Amino acid sequence: MLLNITHETRYEYSPPVETAQHMAHLRPLNLPWQRVMAHALEISPTPAQQSETSDVYGNTRAFFSLQGVHEELVVVARSTVVTTDPPQPRGSLPWEQVRERFRYHAGGDYDAAAEFVFASPYVPRHENFASYARPSFTAGTPVLMAARDLMDRIHTDFTYETDSTEVNTPALEALAQRKGVCQDFAHIMVASLRAMGLAARYVSGYLLTEPPPGQPRLVGSDASHAWVSVYVPDELGRGTWCDLDPTNNRAPGEDYVTLAIGRDYSDVSPMRGVIHGGANHTLHVGVTVEPVNETATEPAAPTSSEEVKP
The missing domain is CATH 2.60.40.2250 (Immunoglobulin-like)
Incomplete structure (x- = not known):
């Protein structure tokens, strides 16, 4: 496209x-x-x-x-x-195995994705994020399957409401009120993934929005968007970043444009x-x-x- x-x-x-x-x-x-x-x-x-x-x-x-x-x-x-359309991994390791890759082991291999496991200015560590994430991360669940379930739950549990938050609204506050905009949904999902010991990053970009059938495209109706990227390694240790959009409950396709990636909104x-x-x-x-x-x-x-x- x-x-x-x-x-x-x-x-x-x-x-x-x-x-x-x-x-x-x-x-x-x-x-x-x-x-x-x-x-x-x-x-x-x-x-x-x-x-x-x-x-x-x-x-x-x-x-x-x-x-x-x-x-x-x-x-x-x-x-x-x-x-x-970005490529999608066909399978993934159990999330516990992925978490172990980021734990420190003397003499262990370094994975650059480890930087995205830690807290960042807009994404703090807090037990509330872990509590929210745990139902998606049952024992032995493949990491990508668990992340998609988390995405689905955020989409279901939270209400998209314009002007309900500001650009600097803490993710913990958005989690508590169960409403926000795409930036809030992305920060909550990133925080929840990191709370489970996984690497997740914030993605900013654009989304092509389609008008209703029979109606012309509204110039200026599109806007900046934000979503999440989760790190998915395979059995050979090769890692893939897989994008997920909790606002729309889908994997980004050719109708998405990636502008910048970082730890959270403050980077991009x-x-x-x-x-x-x-x-x-x-x-x-x-x-x-x-x-x-x-x-x-x-x-x-x-x-x-x-x-x-x-």
């Missing part, structure tokens, strides 16, 4: 910002099942300095600084991506920065994802949604 993605972020400041430095994760990843054909980042006002680097997880991050006074910042990322937020001035600000975000054979009649319309809401 060939997809065009337009992601517009607009900040309005009062009083004006005097100087600013920003970091953005807005370039999709190149993966075996996903290839970036084109990408452009448009920034207004024009930055005094701009560069791109790769972070420790292989994500592309753009840095830019603004040295002049400005009342508004507009960042538009335009990407064209070719996607296919689409935009962050430090500003001097602008004590009050308003944020507008608009995302459009569409197949290239469908022509949008208007540009993406900014909305007041949070960055990670699907």
Whole structure:
């Protein structure tokens, strides 16, 4: 599938910002099942300095600084991506065996996935996550089967409710209230998997949403999305990261675009920065994802949604 993605972020400041430095994760990843054909980042006002680097997880991050006074910042990322369905493991080891791979043994082999077993800023260790996860992790259950059952339970037990949480709502609070948005569902699932001693990471990206039959695609109706990746090793010790989306209770396919991966949202937020001035600000975000054979009649319309809401 060939997809065009337009992601517009607009900040309005009062009083004006005097100087600013920003970091953005807005370039999709190149993966075996996903290839970036084109990408452009448009920034207004024009930055005094701009560069791109790769972070420790292989994500592309753009840095830019603004040295002049400005009342508004507009960042538009335009990407064209070719996607296919990611491969799915045919089988997996019992989850207890996978957990043992990450326990320290003198002289044991190091697995880089072990970094994703530990707590991170938005995903703390807590017994409540383990208690919620245990019904899915019965003795001898293959790790992927257990993870899929956990995904299904989160989808069933939790209510998707826009504006029920903020971008910095603790995962433990979202777990207690049994509602949230895709970021909350992803953090809860990551925390539950790690509570069982497994490696899990947070994935940010986009999802192509289909309109109801007979209705046209709504430009700007799509938004940033978030899901989970669980580490699934085989008998030979070769590991595969398998993506699961608890918000939609499915494995991502060619209609998903992976933007960045990390321990949690704090590693991969689409935009962050430090500003001097602008004590009050308003944020507008608009995302459009569409197949290239469908022509949008208007540009993406900014909305007041949070960055990670699907």
